[in-house]
Amino acid sequence: MKKPLLLGCKGCGNAIVEAAFAVAGLPLDYEEVDYADDSPTRPRLLQFNPLGQVPTLVLPSGEVMTESLAILHYLDDQAPKAGLIPPKGDALRPVFYRWAVFLIAAVYPTYTYGDDPKKWVPDDVGSKCLRDSTDNHRKALWGQLEAEAKGPWFLGERFSALDLYIAVMTRWRPGVLWFAKNTPKSVEIAKRATALPAVAPVMKKNFD
Numbered sequence: 001m002k003k004p005l006l007l008g009c010k011g012c013g014n015a016i017v018e019a020a021f022a023v024a025g026l027p028l029d030y031e032e033v034d035y036a037d038d039s040p041t042r043p044r045l046l047q048f049n050p051l052g053q054v055p056t057l058v059l060p061s062g063e064v065m066t067e068s069l070a071i072l073h074y075l076d077d078q079a080p081k082a083g084l085i086p087p088k089g090d091a092l093r094p095v096f097y098r099w100a101v102f103l104i105a106a107v108y109p110t111y112t113y114g115d116d117p118k119k120w121v122p123d124d125v126g127s128k129c130l131r132d133s134t135d136n137h138r139k140a141l142w143g144q145l146e147a148e149a150k151g152p153w154f155l156g157e158r159f160s161a162l163d164l165y166i167a168v169m170t171r172w173r174p175g176v177l178w179f180a181k182n183t184p185k186s187v188e189i190a191k192r193a194t195a196l197p198a199v200a201p202v203m204k205k206n207f208d
């Protein structure tokens with residue numbers, strides 16, 4: 001049977017989706033692309049996602065899915081027993097929604113606007129300012145997440161896809177040393193998620 005195809009780049013947000021597929025035990029094909037403006041694989045990515053972002057998922061039907069959280073919902077529908085999202089009626093479902101959307105709507109955009117700030121503010125002073133302000137804002141956002149992290153998983157005793165976001169995103173700026181010092185609970189969650197037998201190979205592929 002034809003598998004979904006994930007377009008991604010090593011160490012990027014597609015790692016969250018790869019980990020979720022692995023936890024769900026669902027097969028996946030993967031194609032490496034580089035979203036940079038001058039990359040030879042960018043046209044291939046734009047063919048499926050005009051926003052030029054990864055993760056981009058092409059379903060066997062040809063339907064394209066973008067946005068990591070949308071993809072996780074799709075996966076949860078396919079494999080509800082994997083426990084990626086607390087089920088309907090579970091008291092932790094609203095908590096999951098709040099922090100999942102916080103991760104993609106508040107934390108993720110700090111990279112969207114800060115990774116390549118010249119895209120948004122071409123002059124040197126302005127782009128440095130944007131990089132610094134998004135980097136600082138992200139630290140404050142992680143402080144909020146850290147305060148809410150219950151342990152041993154983000155939601156407490158229950159694993160969820162939030163732990164996969166935390167495992168991947170704590171590999172990004174401001175870097176492992178900052179996270180170790182400022183967000184110890186999140187780092188423990190990330191380690192626990194990374195050690196899951198399904199997740200470990202995905203993390204190794206993306207971050208070693």
Ligand SMILES: N[C@@H](CCC(=O)N[C@@H](CS)C(=O)NCC(=O)O)C(=O)O
Pocket residue numbers: 012013014035051052053054055066067068069104108112
């Ligand atoms: N909201 C999107 C964000 C995806 C995203 O920003 N991905 C980054 C890589 S980790 C990217 O493609 N950046 C290139 C760009 O934004 O142009 C999601 O949750 O999937």
